[in-house]
Amino acid sequence: MTDSNERMQTKVQKDGKISFADDVIATIAGLAASEVPGLAGMSGGIVDGIVEFLGKKNFTKGVKVEVGNEEAAIDLFVVMEYGAKIHEVCAEIQQAVKRAVETMTGLRVMEVNVFVQGVRFEKESKEGDAQRVR
Amino acid sequence: MKIRITDRILLLLFVLAAMALAVVIPCIIFGAIPQSNFNNFMQTAYADGWMKALITAICAVVFLIGFRLLIAGLSRPRPKTALLASSAEGSIRISLVVLDELAQKFANTIQEIKEIKTDVFLLRDGVKFRVKYTIVQEASVPEISTKLQTGIKQFVEMYTGITVKSVEVMVEKTSSTPKKYITD
Numbered sequence: 001m002t003d004s005n006e007r008m009q010t011k012v013q014k015d016g017k018i019s020f021a022d023d024v025i026a027t028i029a030g031l032a033a034s035e036v037p038g039l040a041g042m043s044g045g046i047v048d049g050i051v052e053f054l055g056k057k058n059f060t061k062g063v064k065v066e067v068g069n070e071e072a073a074i075d076l077f078v079v080m081e082y083g084a085k086i087h088e089v090c091a092e093i094q095q096a097v098k099r100a101v102e103t104m105t106g107l108r109v110m111e112v113n114v115f116v117q118g119v120r121f122e123k124e125s126k127e128g129d130a131q132r133v134r
Numbered sequence: 135m136k137i138r139i140t141d142r143i144l145l146l147l148f149v150l151a152a153m154a155l156a157v158v159i160p161c162i163i164f165g166a167i168p169q170s171n172f173n174n175f176m177q178t179a180y181a182d183g184w185m186k187a188l189i190t191a192i193c194a195v196v197f198l199i200g201f202r203l204l205i206a207g208l209s210r211p212r213p214k215t216a217l218l219a220s221s222a223e224g225s226i227r228i229s230l231v232v233l234d235e236l237a238q239k240f241a242n243t244i245q246e247i248k249e250i251k252t253d254v255f256l257l258r259d260g261v262k263f264r265v266k267y268t269i270v271q272e273a274s275v276p277e278i279s280t281k282l283q284t285g286i287k288q289f290v291e292m293y294t295g296i297t298v299k300s301v302e303v304m305v306e307k308t309s310s311t312p313k314k315y316i317t318d
Binding site: 090 | 215218219221223224225226227228229231232235236239292293294295296
């Protein structure tokens with residue numbers, strides 16, 4: 001989930017202002033995170049679910065952004081692939097998101113906090129694996 | 135999501151009220167409750183102050199219960215998380231539900247375990263698991279318990295990096311029926 005779309009973050013440059021909508025930063029962060037191997041997806045709230053149900057791609061799902069004048073703090077709520085080393089993948093996500101946001105916006109990223117909400121288990125393979133019957 | 139005991143009681147009362155209404159209305163419509171009785175009741179309700187107050191109070195209680203259940207259903211308490219790492223880049227936290235699922239995932243690979251329940255507890259410097267399981271009769275309890283303890287610890291630590299301080303194991307019961315498998 002993201003903060004209000006209405007809020008624009010403004011950097012004052014010598015030739016004028018550069019403003020970023022929160023959603024822009026959240027989208028950059030979400031896309032950067034999604035490219036890290038081992039991440040199954042982002043974990044969103046009820047609104048994110050409804051948006052996706054309506055068929056609209058939601059790149060800000062699972063991303064919460066707090067931005068000051070020159071800096072930003074980003075929270076990511078993620079679902080990991082089973083088999084991936086969670087702590088290593090999360091560290092990669094932190095670096096990837098920080099790099100992407102700083103490069104594309106010029107904002108200084110103070111922190112990228114990652115919250116692992118779930119693990120996606122792939123279906124058991126047909127050869128050899130057994131399932132429990134309750 | 136676990137439902138609190140008070141919400142369960144409210145849900146029961148609400149469902150009973152809805153069921154009562156679902157029975158009474160068809161009875162009125164199809165004449166099981168004579169129309170004269172219904173008319174008398176309505177006239178009394180309109181005329182008698184005490185009856186108005188009573189009906190209003192009952193309706194208000196039902197409304198409030200429904201509202202409370204609606205709020206309880208919509209609001210999701212944030213699941214507890216454990217800290218995996220904290221650095222200059224930020225912190226990494228993992229939901230205890232995920233740790234629980236990983237422990238279950240490992241335990242399901244042990245053939246001698248028929249059923250298993252796991253709970254995970256947050257400690258200051260790691261986590262603790264409490265495991266209750268049903269074992270098939272022919273299996274060795276000490277061997278399986280040790281396998282569970284070391285296995286869950288290694289499995290969770292490998293995939294999450296979190297420190298598993300202890301795995302408490304309890305054999306709840308034994309089962310004479312062997313574990314069934316579905317193989318494709």
